Amino acid sequence: MDTIRRLFKQLAPPVDFCSLRLLDERSERTEVRQNVLQPLSTSFDRGAMITVIHRGGYGYAATSDLSAAGLKAAIAKAQGWAAASAGRAVVDYSSITLPRLQGQYASPQSGAPQPSRREIIDILLAESAACPLDARIVDWSASLWMVASEQLYLTADGAEIAQQFRYVTPALSVSANAGRDTQTRSFAGGGLCQQGDLALLRESGFIGCAPGVARETLALLEAPNCPTGRMDLLLLPSQMMLQIHESIGHPLELDRILGDERNFAGTSFVTLDMFGNYAYGSPLLNVSFDPTRPEQFASYAWDDDGSPAEKVFVIRDGILQRPLGGAISQARAGIGGAASARASNWNRPPLDRMSNLNIEPGESTLEAMIASVEHGVLMDANVSWSIDDSRNKFQFGCEYGRLIENGELAGVVRNPNYRGISATFWRSLRAVGNAASVAVMGTPYCGKAEPSQVIRVGHASPACLFSDVEVFGAEA
Amino acid sequence: MMQQWFYDLADEITARLKGDEQFTCWLGAESSDFVRFNHGLIRQSGHVQQRYLGLKLISGERQAQGDVTLSGVREEDSALIERLVNELRAQLPDLPDDPHLMLSAEVQSSERIVASALPATQDIVDEVLGSVAGHDFVGILASGPVYRGFANSWGQRNWHEVASFNLDWSLYHAADKAVKSSYAGFTWDGAVFRNKFAEACRQLAILQRPAVTIPPGPYRAFLTPAALSEIVGMLNWGGVSEKALRTKQSPLLRMRDEGLSLHPSMSLAENTAGGLAPSFQAEGFIKPPRVSLIEGGRLVDSMISPRTAREYSLATNGDESLASIEMAAGALPQADALAALDTGVWISNLWYLNYSDRVSCRLTGMTRFASFRVEHGEIVAPLNVMRFDESLYRMLGENLLALTQERELLIDSSSYGQRGTDSALLPGALIEDFRFVL
Known part of the structure; x- marks a missing residue:
């Protein structure tokens, strides 16, 4: 890192703005499938992106050659693209003031030594061995993905930000078959990923989870289909995270609203005039962008344009407050946003992203929400997701359902699905679970942008109850 | 160099x-x-x-x-x-x-x-x-x-x-x-x-004409090759994977286990020789020039990675997914597609597909970009986006009316991590009772 600092200071050209963003990441994925250890996957990834803004133009160049010659070539490329786009860009980039801050951040356990590989293998082998409860279980796997990441952000005129992160993603899934039907159940709905260390495996209940997951898989095989009709819908956090992600997070990305994503990820039904007055949901809906929660998957202290992270409300008491837009998008739109300029790696430029997008807990206990339902379904763990390019008409499916009849949980149902329209769905929110019902979840796989990027996002949510939702199951 | x-x-x-x-x-x-x-x-x-x-x-x-x-x-x-x-x-x-x-x-x-x-x-x-x-x-x-x-x-x-x-x-x-x-x-x-x-x-x-919204229900539909590629591409979500078939997770499982078939005009292959992707895979196995997967509507083969091949004592034929898709052409001249559609919807692009019911190979997704309401062979209005939810067994089975004579080579523009090298050679498809739900 010291060498890079020195080289960048020496080589930075006399332009309106020049930054270097270095990423050095080590990851290790361990997976046991059907009691067979799969090939370990160890990865060392390191590279840097140079960004140049000059005379209104914007250019970047990413390289894994971090020698003086490599950085010099990258700077020249970035300068070339800045010159080529000057006067022909969507905004006069030179008119935008980007932050020039200094600081350091380390996420929980980011400096700790790597855990023992043997210990990890043994944990996964033990969970795998506990999965095949009977012959109907046809496939199962347990895995752990650990990532240690170091990032350095420099500008030619003084910004210097160093951040360290440690990401942990455990997973376990079991598939069972009877006749033509196959059902799959996942630990934590496949949505457990946080910053930290192996302590997460104990705290989350991952260790020892296999028999319970396998039993629920077998229960699904014997369960009836989810009923069809309009009814109350109680979503647990492992489905809420997807509901937040697709129908609040993406439509509030400011670059989508500005049209950047229309050729690929899509546009948004949200328009700039809605901020400050649009009733996005019922008054119970409070949504925060919060990159400051240390254990959450997408926490950081500064975003990839150097803006300081802070918690802000994007929806308060149901009313839309602000978009998810970093410094550049805020300047383009003339509206406030959030420290949400993020890049997936050293070889992709920053753009507007969710980090942690959370629903604030309410006051209802899970028991009280169930007791308030005369006829409905509880759904857990996303398995199918689809939404239109304006992020409005959605259809989601879950791994696991439970009927709710006359205020009590009834039998398990398989293949539960529901559909709706974002613009009206959140207004049917009629109860928000309290802090005891909150789970801190996320996904490493949020896709967007051209060239495309997959990035980590976090979602903490309580269980939430919705009224009058179109629910359905599989074909008979 | x-x-x-x-x-x-x-x-x-x-x-x-x-x-x-x-x-x-x-x-x-x-x-x-x-x-x-x-x-x-x-x-x-x-x-x-x-x-x-x-x-x-x-x-x-x-x-x-x-x-x-x-x-x-x-x-x-x-x-x-x-x-x-x-x-x-x-x-x-x-x-x-x-x-x-x-x-x-x-x-x-x-x-x-x-x-x-x-x-x-x-x-x-x-x-x-x-x-x-x-x-x-x-x-x-x-x-x-x-x-x-x-x-x-x-x-x-x-x-x-x-x-x-x-x-x-x-x-x-x-x-x-x-x-x-x-x-x-x-x-x-x-x-x-x-x-x-x-x-x-x-x-x-x-x-620029005023757009129309149609009520949910079954519609006669023409899918361009780009729209059809979204549907065929879903077979890469464990559809033609031998591992997924063996572990009973493939949405095409009923074709393997019960002999269920698609329309007799449906033929699908991994055509490495005619595609743009490398002819070798990550373990160094050379891919066969062509692997026929669906012939006359019947599932006749699968994609088998080296690991799956060893696990089930088979021969590998590449990876578990398709990189160079080729679907057989049909008899409908592209120039006659609007007339053949007569009254229905013209779907230029589909978007964001997922399985809503894997056992039934049922897919849901959205229309996107330029899709139109067609009456008596004439485009009458742009269509506001609609959600479909329909089984592959119906779409490309009993409800498939025709495939076009002409096929389009679609070159992968994906760039997750690296630029893609996949391609797909596909016809357009005329389908009866294509079911919209929202």
């Missing part, structure tokens, strides 16, 4: 082996310009130079694998390789024998190089911006060479090097109403782009 650098690297890895150690390695590299457009202007422009090496170190039946980002500077890369080899060597004692390890025993070297005939990317950008000025043009230009390489300690060397461009774009009227198009190839011809853009402008005129 990149090829020699990679082969030198392979020789260096060979020299670092100890005892009975063997290795295989895979290179994914590119030197790409990316220019993003919005509102007919440049949003982000830049260059990415990347070299990712995947290495498997093998000792007996044990294997450890790792990836490293290389710099292209010999001394630096030697140090990175040494670090990775040592790391993998240190892992081996912790690992049991891998019962599903399968190595390519036969040395089959190969080389495919399409030398760059590309102009400077900035010249392409100049032409594009000159043509689209004043229009709401949005999209991405990716241009430059893409490299894939394989090497192992038995002496096999494979090289795939193609310099190409892919301009993937949309022309917007307003809100979500747009014409989607693309222009990809190995040599840039500004006239071709201008013609495509002019055609998009003509279609845009239709999109």
Whole structure:
């Protein structure tokens, strides 16, 4: 890192703005499938992106050659693209003031030594061995993905930000078959990923989870289909995270609203005039962008344009407050946003992203929400997701359902699905679970942008109850 | 130059082996310009130079694998390789024998190089911006060479090097109403782009008519090759995977287990010989020129990776998914498609598909871009986006009315991590009772 600092200071050209963003990441994925250890996957990834803004133009160049010659070539490329786009860009980039801050951040356990590989293998082998409860279980796997990441952000005129992160993603899934039907159940709905260390495996209940997951898989095989009709819908956090992600997070990305994503990820039904007055949901809906929660998957202290992270409300008491837009998008739109300029790696430029997008807990206990339902379904763990390019008409499916009849949980149902329209769905929110019902979840796989990027996002949510939702199951 | 650098690297890895150690390695590299457009202007422009090496170190039946980002500077890369080899060597004692390890025993070297005939990317950008000025043009230009390489300690060397461009774009009227198009190839011809853009402008005129919303229900529908590619592409979500079929998770399971079939005109193949993807895969196996998967509507084969092949005592035929899709043409002339549709919906693009019921191979997804209400063979209005939820067994089975005589080669524009090399050669499809639900 010291060498890079020195080289960048020496080589930075006399332009309106020049930054270097270095990423050095080590990851290790361990997976046991059907009691067979799969090939370990160890990865060392390191590279840097140079960004140049000059005379209104914007250019970047990413390289894994971090020698003086490599950085010099990258700077020249970035300068070339800045010159080529000057006067022909969507905004006069030179008119935008980007932050020039200094600081350091380390996420929980980011400096700790790597855990023992043997210990990890043994944990996964033990969970795998506990999965095949009977012959109907046809496939199962347990895995752990650990990532240690170091990032350095420099500008030619003084910004210097160093951040360290440690990401942990455990997973376990079991598939069972009877006749033509196959059902799959996942630990934590496949949505457990946080910053930290192996302590997460104990705290989350991952260790020892296999028999319970396998039993629920077998229960699904014997369960009836989810009923069809309009009814109350109680979503647990492992489905809420997807509901937040697709129908609040993406439509509030400011670059989508500005049209950047229309050729690929899509546009948004949200328009700039809605901020400050649009009733996005019922008054119970409070949504925060919060990159400051240390254990959450997408926490950081500064975003990839150097803006300081802070918690802000994007929806308060149901009313839309602000978009998810970093410094550049805020300047383009003339509206406030959030420290949400993020890049997936050293070889992709920053753009507007969710980090942690959370629903604030309410006051209802899970028991009280169930007791308030005369006829409905509880759904857990996303398995199918689809939404239109304006992020409005959605259809989601879950791994696991439970009927709710006359205020009590009834039998398990398989293949539960529901559909709706974002613009009206959140207004049917009629109860928000309290802090005891909150789970801190996320996904490493949020896709967007051209060239495309997959990035980590976090979602903490309580269980939430919705009224009058179109629910359905599989074909008979 | 990149090829020699990679082969030198392979020789260096060979020299670092100890005892009975063997290795295989895979290179994914590119030197790409990316220019993003919005509102007919440049949003982000830049260059990415990347070299990712995947290495498997093998000792007996044990294997450890790792990836490293290389710099292209010999001394630096030697140090990175040494670090990775040592790391993998240190892992081996912790690992049991891998019962599903399968190595390519036969040395089959190969080389495919399409030398760059590309102009400077900035010249392409100049032409594009000159043509689209004043229009709401949005999209991405990716241009430059893409490299894939394989090497192992038995002496096999494979090289795939193609310099190409892919301009993937949309022309917007307003809100979500747009014409989607693309222009990809190995040599840039500004006239071709201008013609495509002019055609998009003509279609845009239709999109300016008031849009209609149709009630949910079954509709006669024509799917263009681009729309059909979204449906066929879902077979890569465990559909034609032998592992998914064996573990009862494939949405085509009923075709394997119960003999369920699609329409007799449905034939689907992995046509490596006719596609753009490398002819070798990450473990060094050479892909067959063509693997026929669906013939006369029946599932006749699957995609089998080396690990699955070893697990189930089969022969591998590549990977578990399709990279070079080819679907047989039908008898309907494209020029007659509107008339054959008569009254229904014309779907130019589909979007964001997922399985809503895997057992029934039921898919849900959205219409996108230029889709139209058609009455008596005439386009009457743009269609507001609609959600469909329909089984493949109906769409491409009992409800398939016709496939077009003409097929379109669709070139993958994906760029997650690296630029894609996949392609699909598909006809359009006329379908009865295509079910919209929202």
